[in-house]
Each structure stands twice: as C-alpha cells, then as structure tokens.
Amino acid sequence: xxxxxxxxxxxxxxxxxxxxxxxxxxxxxxxxxxxxxxxxxxxxxxxxxxxxxxxxxxxxxxxxxxxxxxxxxxxxxxxxxxxxxxxxxxxxxxxxxxxxxxxxxxxxxxxxxxxxxxxxxxxxxxxxxxxxxxxxxxxxxxxxxxxxxxxxxxxxxxxxxxxxxxxxxxxxxxxxxxxxxxxxxxxxxxxxxxxxxxxxxxxxxxxxxxxxxxxxxxxxxxxxxxxxxxxxxxxxxxxxxxxxxxxxxxxxxxxxxxxxxxxxxxxxxxxxxxxxxxxxxxxxxxxxxxxxxxxxxxxxxxxxxxxxxxxxxxxxxxxxxxxxxxxxxxxxxxxxxxxxxxxxxxxxxxxxxxxxxxxxxxxxxxxxxxxxxxxxxxxxxxxxxx
Amino acid sequence: xxxxxxxxxxxxxxxxxxxxxxxxxxxxxxxxxxxxxxxxxxxxxxxxxxxxxxxxxxxxxxxxxxxxxxxxxxxxxxxxxxxxxxxxxxxxxxxxxxxxxxxxxxxxxxxxxxxxxxxxxxxxxxxxxxxxxxxxxxxxxxxxxxxxxxxxxxxxxxxxxxxxxxxxxxxxxxxxxxxxxxxxxxxxxxxxxxxxxxxxxxxxxxxxxxxxxxxxxxxxxxxxxxxxxxxxxxxxxxxxxxxxxxxxxxxxxxxxxxxxxxxxxxxxxxxxxxxxxxxxxxxxxxxxxxxxxxxxxxxxxxxxxxxxxxxxxxxxxxxxxxxxxxxxxxxxxxxxxxxxxxxxxxxxxxxxxxxxxxxxxxxxxxxxxxxxxxxxxxxxxxxxxx
Numbered sequence: 001x002x003x004x005x006x007x008x009x010x011x012x013x014x015x016x017x018x019x020x021x022x023x024x025x026x027x028x029x030x031x032x033x034x035x036x037x038x039x040x041x042x043x044x045x046x047x048x049x050x051x052x053x054x055x056x057x058x059x060x061x062x063x064x065x066x067x068x069x070x071x072x073x074x075x076x077x078x079x080x081x082x083x084x085x086x087x088x089x090x091x092x093x094x095x096x097x098x099x100x101x102x103x104x105x106x107x108x109x110x111x112x113x114x115x116x117x118x119x120x121x122x123x124x125x126x127x128x129x130x131x132x133x134x135x136x137x138x139x140x141x142x143x144x145x146x147x148x149x150x151x152x153x154x155x156x157x158x159x160x161x162x163x164x165x166x167x168x169x170x171x172x173x174x175x176x177x178x179x180x181x182x183x184x185x186x187x188x189x190x191x192x193x194x195x196x197x198x199x200x201x202x203x204x205x206x207x208x209x210x211x212x213x214x215x216x217x218x219x220x221x222x223x224x225x226x227x228x229x230x231x232x233x234x235x236x237x238x239x240x241x242x243x244x245x246x247x248x249x250x251x252x253x254x255x256x257x258x259x260x261x262x263x264x265x266x267x268x269x270x271x272x273x274x275x276x277x278x279x280x281x282x283x284x285x286x287x288x289x290x291x292x293x294x295x296x297x298x299x300x301x302x303x304x305x306x307x308x309x310x311x312x313x314x315x316x317x318x319x320x321x322x323x324x325x326x327x328x329x330x331x332x333x334x335x336x337x338x339x340x341x342x343x344x345x346x347x348x349x350x351x352x353x354x355x356x357x358x359x360x361x362x363x364x365x366x367x368x369x370x371x372x373x374x375x376x377x378x379x380x381x382x383x384x385x386x
Numbered sequence: 387x388x389x390x391x392x393x394x395x396x397x398x399x400x401x402x403x404x405x406x407x408x409x410x411x412x413x414x415x416x417x418x419x420x421x422x423x424x425x426x427x428x429x430x431x432x433x434x435x436x437x438x439x440x441x442x443x444x445x446x447x448x449x450x451x452x453x454x455x456x457x458x459x460x461x462x463x464x465x466x467x468x469x470x471x472x473x474x475x476x477x478x479x480x481x482x483x484x485x486x487x488x489x490x491x492x493x494x495x496x497x498x499x500x501x502x503x504x505x506x507x508x509x510x511x512x513x514x515x516x517x518x519x520x521x522x523x524x525x526x527x528x529x530x531x532x533x534x535x536x537x538x539x540x541x542x543x544x545x546x547x548x549x550x551x552x553x554x555x556x557x558x559x560x561x562x563x564x565x566x567x568x569x570x571x572x573x574x575x576x577x578x579x580x581x582x583x584x585x586x587x588x589x590x591x592x593x594x595x596x597x598x599x600x601x602x603x604x605x606x607x608x609x610x611x612x613x614x615x616x617x618x619x620x621x622x623x624x625x626x627x628x629x630x631x632x633x634x635x636x637x638x639x640x641x642x643x644x645x646x647x648x649x650x651x652x653x654x655x656x657x658x659x660x661x662x663x664x665x666x667x668x669x670x671x672x673x674x675x676x677x678x679x680x681x682x683x684x685x686x687x688x689x690x691x692x693x694x695x696x697x698x699x700x701x702x703x704x705x706x707x708x709x710x711x712x713x714x715x716x717x718x719x720x721x722x723x724x725x726x727x728x729x730x731x732x733x734x735x736x737x738x739x740x741x742x743x744x745x746x747x748x749x750x751x752x753x754x755x756x757x758x759x760x761x762x763x764x765x766x767x768x769x770x771x772x
Contacts, residue, residue, distance in 0.1 A: 173593040202588035205613050207559040211620050212657030218648040219616060222640070223609050227591050230605060234597050250647065254608070254640035260681030260744075261636065262604040264737055268726050271598030281681075295646030295667075297694060297708065301687035308683060321749055322683065340654050351650055358646075363707055 007080040007120065007127075009375035009384070011194075012249060012290045012334025013070070014087035017109045021065045023102070031089055033060060049089060050216070052203065063338040067113055071129065073337055077352050080120045080375070083382055084110070085133035085164040087339075088198035092139060092166055099137035100146045107134040107153055107160060114159035125385055133164040133194050136182075140171035147182050155189035161382040162192030162247070167199065167228035174228050175235035183237060187244045192288070192381060196249045197224035222253025229255050229287070230262060238286055239277045245381070247332070251293040252284075256305040259284055263312070278314045285309020285327075288381060290334040291373050294354050296361035299373075303327030303365070324364040332378045333359065393466040393506065393513075395761035395770070397580075398635060398676045398720025399456070400473035403495045407451045409488070417475055419446060435475060436602070438589065449724040453499055457515065459723055463738050466506045466761065469768055470496070471519035471550040473725075474584035478525060478552055485523035486532045493520040493539055493546060500545035513770055519550040519580050522568075526557035533568050541575035547768040548578030548633070553585065553614035560614050561621035569623060573630045578674070578767060582635040583610035608639025615641050615673070616648060624672055625663045631767070633718070637679040638670075642691040645670055649698070664700045671695020674767060676720040677759050680740050682747035685759075689713030689751070710750040718764045719745065 016024065024033040024047070031049040036056070038044050047064070048057035063069040064087075074082055086106065091099040110132040117130035134154035136147055154160045163186070169176045174195075186193060200220020225248055238244065248255070255262075263280040266272050284305050293299055307327030310316065333355065340351040359365075359373050378384065402410065410419040410433070417435045422442070424430050433450070434443035449455040450473075460468055472492065477485040496518040503516035520540035522533055540546045549572070555562045560581075572579060586606020611634055624630065634641070641648075649666040652658050670691050679685055693713030696702065719741065726737040745751075745759050764770065 175593055175595055201591055201609070205587055205610075207561055207617055209561055209617070209621060210657055211617075212655035214620065214648070214651045214655050214658050215613070215616065218644060218651040219609075219613060219640075222644055222647065223587070223605075224591075226640075227601070227605060230601065231593055231595070231597075234600065235595060254605075254612075254643055257640055257643035257679075257684060257687070258604060258608055260679060260684055260740075261608065262600070264680045264726070264740065265600045265604035267736065268729065269598035269600050270729060271596055272600050273729065293643075293646060294650045297687060297690040298643060298646055301643070301683060301690070304683040304687070321747075340650070343654065343656060343659065350653065354646075354650065361707075 005376050005379075006371055007375040007379065008078055009333065009378035010074070010079045010082040010335050010337070011247070011332045011378050011382075012292050013082045013084055013337045014339065015070065015084050015113075016064045016087055017106055017113065018065050019102075019106060019109055020086060031093060049198075063341075067117070067130075070337070071118070074129065077335070077348055079335070081127060081129055081131065081378075081384060083131045083133060083161065083378065084114070085194055085196070086110075086135050088166060088196060090135055090164065090166055090198075091137050092168060092198070094137075094139060096137065096139050096142040096146070099139045100142065100150070103135045103137040103150050104153060107150070107157060110134065111157040111159050127384055128159060130159070131382060131384065132160045133162045133192075134160040136163055136165055138165055138168070138170055142170055144178070144181050148185050151182065151185040151189060151191070155191060161384075162194055164194040164196055166196060167224055173231055175231040175237070177235075180240065183241045183244055187241045190245075192245045192247055194247045194249065195225060195228060197221040197228075197253075200224050222250050225249055225253040226255045226258065229253075233280055233283045234266075234272060234276070236276060238283045245288065246286075247288040247290065249290055249292070251291060251298060251302045251331075252287065252289045256284060256289075256302045259305055279312035281305070282309050282312040282314075285330075288330045288332065291331045291359055292334045292336055292355060294351070294358060296358045296363070299331065299358055300324055300362045300364060303331060303362070306330050324362070325366060325369050328362075328365050328369040328373055329377055331373045332381065333374050391762050392757055393761040393765065394464055395719065395764035396460070396465045396468040396721050396723070397633070397718045397764050397768075398678050399468045399470055399723045400725065401456065401470050401499075402450045402473055403492055403499065404451050405488075405492060405495055406472060417479060435584075449727075453503070453516075456723070457504070460515065463721070463734055465721070467513060467515055467517065467764075467770060469517045469519060469547065469764065470500070471580055471582070472496070472521050474552060474582060476521055476550065476552055476584075477523050478554060478584070480523075480525060482523065482525050482528040482532070485525045486528065486536070489521045489523040489536050490539060493536070493543060496520065497543040497545050511771055514545060516545070517768060517770065518546045519548045519578075520546045522549050522551055524551055524554070524556055528556055530564070530567050534571050537568065537571040537575060537577070541577060547770075548580055550580040550582055552582060553610055559617055561617040561623070563621075566626065569627045569630055573627045576631075578631045578633055580633045580635065581611060581614060583607040583614075583639075586610050608636050611635055611639040612641045612644065615639075619666055619669045620652075620658060620662070622662060624669045631674065632672075633674040633676065633767075635676055635678070637677060637684060637688050637717070638673065638675045642670060642675075642688045645691055665698035667691070668695050668698040668700075671716075674716045674718065677717045677745055678720045678722055678741055680737070680744060682744045682749070685717065685744055686710055686748045686750060689717060689748070692716050710748070711752060711755050714748075714751050714755040714759055715763060717759045718767065719760050
C-alpha cells in the first residue's frame with residue numbers, strides 16, 4: 001500500500017476511445033486512421049492528425065484505445081492514477097450538431113472507462129486508477145446553451161474532474177468574449193481546464209528540410225499554447241474569472257520564459273498598458289502547469305515564475321527572490337502517453353524516465369515538493385478522494 | 387576613469403543610418419518612413435516596418451539616426467561602449483544588385499560612424515565608444531561571391547566586429563546549404579553573427595483583438611529567433627563550423643526553455659535521431675545570448691542552459707548540476723535602443739533599468755559574473771582593444 005501522499009499521478013495522458021477511433025477509421029480526410037500494408041506484408045494502422053503529416057502518419061495500435069494497455073503502461077512505470085484525456089484534435093473537425101452529440105457520448109464512455117477501472121491501492125483512501133477530462137464541443141456555430149449543457153454533464157459525471165480543450169474556441173480563439181458564459185460555468189463547477197495544443201503555427205516557418213515531426217512538435221506545439229494563454233491573459237479572462245483553474249500542457253510552453261518580455265511589451269504599448277489589473281507575470285501564479293518539460297532546469301525555472309507572481313500583484317511592494325518550493329505546488333507530473341513511444345523497445349519509456357528524473361533533480365525542491373509534483377498536487381487539484 | 391573590466395557595453399542597440407533613413411523616406415511600401423500631421427498640427431515622421439502595422443506605425447525621430455542622440459542615451463544610462471547594428475529589416479526587401487551596393491555603402495558609413503566616435507575613458511585601454519555589426523546583402527538571387535566580398539569588406543573595416551542578419555537567408559532560411567561558404571568565411575574572419583528577428587510568425591495566430599504590438603513583439607520575435615536557431619542546429623551547421631560565433635537576440639527567445647523538449651523530440655524521430663553529433667542541448671553552450679530578457683529568473687535559467695551543455699557532449703558521462711557562473715560567460719548586456727522608449731518621459735528608460743537590475747539580481751552569479759555580462763564578456767568577444 002502506497003501512502004496517498006506518495007502516489008504517482010499522471011495528469012497528461014491521452015486516449016482515443018473506441019467510439020472515437022471508429023470515427024477516425026471511417027474518415028477520408030485528416031484526422032483519420034488508415035490501414036496500410038508494411039514492407040513485411042503485415043497490416044498496420046497509421047494515424048494522421050495533421051495536414052501534410054510527415055512519414056505517412058504514425059503507427060497506432062491498442063495503446064491508443066485499449067484500457068488494458070493504459071493500465072499496463074501505468075504498471076510498468078509505477079503510475080498509480082491517471083487522469084486521462086481524449087487526444088487532439090478532439091471534436092474540432094466536426095459540424096456543430098455532431099460535435100455536440102459525440103461530446104455527450106464520449107463523456108459517458110470516459111466515465112464508464114474510469115468508473116469500472118481497478119482501485120488504486122492507496123493507504124487510507126478509496127481511489128480509482130483512472131479519472132478523466134471530458135470534452136466540450138468547441139466548434140464554430142455551436143450554441144452557448146449546448147456548451148453549457150455539456151459543462152453540466154461533465155460536472156455530474158463523478159469520475160470526470162475537468163475538461164480538455166484546444167486553442168480555437170468556437171472559431172475565434174479563447175479570447176472571444178462569447179466564451180464568457182462558458183468560463184463562468186466551468187469556474188462555478190470547479191472543473192479544471194486542460195489547455196492543449198494541436199495546430200502549432202503556420203508550417204511555412206519550418207522550411208524545406210526534412211526534420212520529421214521535430215519542429216512542429218518541439219516548437220509549434222508549445223508556441224500554440226503560449227499564444228493561447230497569452231491571449232487569455234491579455235483579454236482579461238483571469239481578471240473576470242478569478243477562480244478559473246487552467247492547466248497548461250508542456251509546462252506552459254514558452255510562456256514562463258517570455259513572461260517578463262511580455263510584461264515589458266505591455267508596459268510599452270498604450271493600447272494594452274492600462275487594460276489589465278496586474279503585471280502579466282502575476283497571472284502565471286494563477287495557472288497550473290504540467291511537469292512535461294524533460295529537464296530539471298526547465299522545471300526549476302517554471303516553478304520560479306509561478307513563485308514570483310506575488311511580486312507582481314498590482315500595488316505590491318514585496319520583491320523577495322522567489323521561493324521555488326511554493327511554485328512547485330502548481331506543477332503536476334505527466335507522460336504524454338501514448339505519444340513519444342521509444343524508438344527501440346525498452347522496459348520503461350525514456351520520455352517518462354526523463355520527466356521523473358527531472359522532477360527528482362530540481363535544485364531547491366524538497367522531497368515534499370517532489371512528492372507534490374509527482375502526485376499530491378494532482379490529488380488536491382482533482383479532489384481524488386472518494 | 388572606469389577600469390576596463392567594469393565597462394558597461396551595449397551589444398544590442400540599433401540605428402537607421404542617414405543613408406538608410408533616406409531610402410525609407412522615398413519608399414511607398416513597407417518598410418518606409420512617412421510624414422504625418424499630428425492632431426496638434428505639427429509634423430512628425432512615422433516608421434512602418436511590418437505589413438498591417440498597428441497604430442499607423444511608430445513615431446521616429448533623431449534617436450533612430452543621429453549619433454549624438456545615441457551618445458546621449460549612452461551617457462544617460464552609463465553605457466561606455468555600444469556595438470551598433472542596423473535595425474530590421476536590413477536589406478531584406480531590396481533586389482540583389484541594390485542590396486549588394488547598399489550593404490557596401492552602409493558598412494563604410496557605419497565604420498565612419500564608429501571610427502570618428504569619441505574615446506571611451508577606460509583605464510589602461512584605448513577604446514572607442516562605438517563599434518558596429520556590418521550588413522550582408524542576404525536576399526534572393528544574390529551570388530555567393532557577392533556575399534563573400536562583403537564578408538571580406540566587413541572583416542577589413544577596423545571598427546566592425548561582426549554582422550547582423552535576419553532569419554531568411556537568401557530566401558530559404560539559414561539552414562540552406564548554399565550558405566555554407568558564407569559560414570566558412572565568417573568563421574574564418576572571426577566575425578560574430580548577431581541573429582535578430584523581424585518577421586515573427588504568421589499573424590493569423592494573434593486573432594482579432596487589438597493588442598497593439600504586444601503579441602508580435604513579445605511572442606512573434608522570440609519565436610522567429612527560436613525557429614531559426616533550431617533549424618541551424620538541426621541542419622548540422624554547428625557540427626560543420628565548430629568555431630562559428632552566433633549571438634542570439636532576446637536571450638535566444640524560447641530556445642533555452644524548449645531545448646530539452648527539442649532533444650526529446652529529436653530522440654523520438656527516426657528522421658533526425660542519427661543526424662547530429664550531440665544532444666541538441668550541447669549546442670546551446672556554443673551560442674552567445676544577449677541579456678535582454680527583462681527578468682533575473684530568466685537570465686539565471688538561460689545561463690543554466692548554457693552551463694549544462696557539457697552534460698550533453700556525445701559520450702559524456704558527467705552529469706553535475708550546472709554552474710550558472712560558467713553560463714554567464716556567454717551572455718551580454720543589451721538595450722534594444724531606440725526601440726521600447728518609455729511611454730512617459732523619464733530620466734532613464736524603464737526597459738534598460740529593468741535589464742540592468744535583472745543582471746544584478748540573478749541568484750548564483752558572482753559580482754565578477756555580473757561585470758562579465760555588463761561588459762567584460764563583450765570586450766572579449768568583440769576584442770574591444772586597440
């Protein structure tokens with residue numbers, strides 16, 4: 001039995017539920033799953049989720065939809081609990097009525113996926129091994145009432161503790177005031193929003209060379225998250241919804257590293273300078289960030305930018321050096337499973353081991369801080385107690 | 387008299403030389419300078435350097451071209467020496483023959499601008515107050531011989547110690563093998579390349595809201611630098627030209643923060659995994675980065691990513707925590723003058739004060755490290771001794 005405070009909880013882990021995978025198999029434009037014959041004459045399925053995807057898409061198999069594979073992966077890496085989310089591109093490509101009905105069905109599917117999962121063997125608590133982020137039908141022409149209905153559905157499904165979303169909103173991005181009733185409902189329901197990229201930035205930026213998926217994944221994904229979170233800050237969403245809980249994928253991308261530059265650019269721009277209640281850096285302390293950054297220096301720095309946020313409350317005169325320890329409280333372990341499988345078969349996935357070793361190696365984090373990032377912060381944020 | 391080891395040297399400071407400003411005044415498409423009548427009935431000049439520039443461009447005046455204004459700015463902020471560069475978009479918009487002849491003329495102009503500048507009052511050294519980065523005519527259809535001729539010109543002008551360039555190369559970016567002879571010549575001449583953004587990323591990413599210049603400047607600029615530097619790494623330029631000296635604007639943008647993610651994505655991509663000699667993080671220790679990041683946590687983190695690079699030499703088995711002190715050796719103070727003027731008139735510019743205070747507040751940097759970043763590193767990198 002693991003003490004509940006020492007559980008390892010993975011909050012960045014994806015699934016294409018069987019209903020979703022079936023839909024992808026029927027499609028003829030991306031996103032889609034197609035069957036292909038390998039050089040060896042066997043049949044494999046390949047997933048294409050991006051236009052102009054290099055290498056004819058990536059091979060997919062049971063680890064993308066089969067719950068037993070998720071549990072095996074968790075066992076292999078010592079993960080006690082996973083908070084699972086549908087992988088991108090979610091419902092973004094569907095017409096509004098279909099997105100609406102499929103969101104409702106997939107949320108019920110995910111509830112069943114979690115509710116019927118095994119119990120985690122945690123001392124003093126009754127916990128399932130699987131919880132979930134629901135899906136909103138955030139697509140153009142969806143009605144506000146349809147969105148609010150699905151927020152209500154998610155809030156009533158006992159094993160869903162948040163929802164995952166991309167960056168396009170209902171077509172104009174997340175800084176669209178039309179979303180204000182949705183933020184209000186999510187805030188009131190106490191659900192965590194997991195903000196995740198899919199589109200990157202315009203592919204012309206990557207040039208002509210064949211660099212595989214490296215540029216769109218290593219740079220495009222975090223750039224997209226950075227832009228979306230920055231536009232949310234600039235739009236005043238965090239001033240209007242002060243208890244909204246937003247979790248950013250990939251440790252917030254480039255937002256922590258560019259946050260002082262952002263504050264300086266705001267300071268120097270008459271259009272924006274007077275709009276926000278606080279210095280831009282204040283809002284970073286309001287966010288939650290996964291610990292999927294692959295290096296201890298990155299994690300330490302990200303926790304610095306969370307910790308320093310109180311220096312930037314409007315009117316504040318405190319300016320102590322930030323205490324990394326306090327910044328760690330809003331950071332949460334994740335794996336990005338089933339993406340980033342190792343090229344060669346190994347017992348443990350290198351990407352997972354790197355992220356765990358990084359947490360362990362952050363200078364200035366106590367053992368309690370590390371336990372927090374490994375699981376305790378997630379236990380509290382997602383109220384994983386029954 | 388200031389001891390030479392304590393000089394304040396600004397390596398990120400721009401000028402539109404009079405010959406360049408005259409050209410911009412004659413143009414009818416961006417980049418251009420136009421005269422406008424203000425609400426008060428006076429005439430002012432406005433600079434437009436980007437398509438769809440918000441607010442009708444920015445007001446410009448003598449601080450953009452007049453050397454006396456540069457020296458006054460330096461005096462006001464205690465800057466002993468500036469290494470001046472033409473501001474973006476350089477010669478990018480010109481046909482090859484005109485870019486070629488203008489590069490040559492502007493390099494001579496800048497040599498004169500520096501050579502006839504006052505002496506800095508430094509103990510034990512004879513130093514001018516102004517040095518420069520020359521211009522290459524990096525535009526489509528330019529011949530390699532024209533580029534090599536200009537590299538040669540710059541290397542022979544005694545007060546030019548490097549060259550500034552954007553990210554487009556001769557049309558296909560900086561990872562274009564056609565540039566290999568240029569890298570070879572620059573490396574051989576010992577010139578420093580200052581890599582600076584101009585284009586950002588596709589503006590559709592910024593959405594419909596009026597956020598002034600904030601998004602393209604705070605995010606677009608550093609994203610562009612990050613992409614260009616990453617493409618250089620992926621193309622193997624640093625393996626082929628091991629003593630090439632590249633200085634990245636704005637502390638490398640998001641490259642330090644995304645470098646472990648970059649390394650992980652490379653590891654997981656069969657197309658790229660075997661191409662490079664070292665882990666991507668190794669190459670960060672080969673770069674020089676300005677200290678224009680507006681926050682002490684940012685500067686400390688950037689120096690960590692430089693310092694840790696030796697962990698990532700191929701075959702290395704050392705894995706000590708990085709020593710920030712050693713990372714500071716490749717970081718150099720800059721102001722970005724005459725951009726980011728304060729909105730209200732003040733004795734000192736807030737952006738400059740912030741960057742100086744940030745250097746002073748980095749945890750783990752000794753006074754010698756801070757003196758290095760303030761000037762001594764630049765003295766060595768640009769060999770500012772006569």
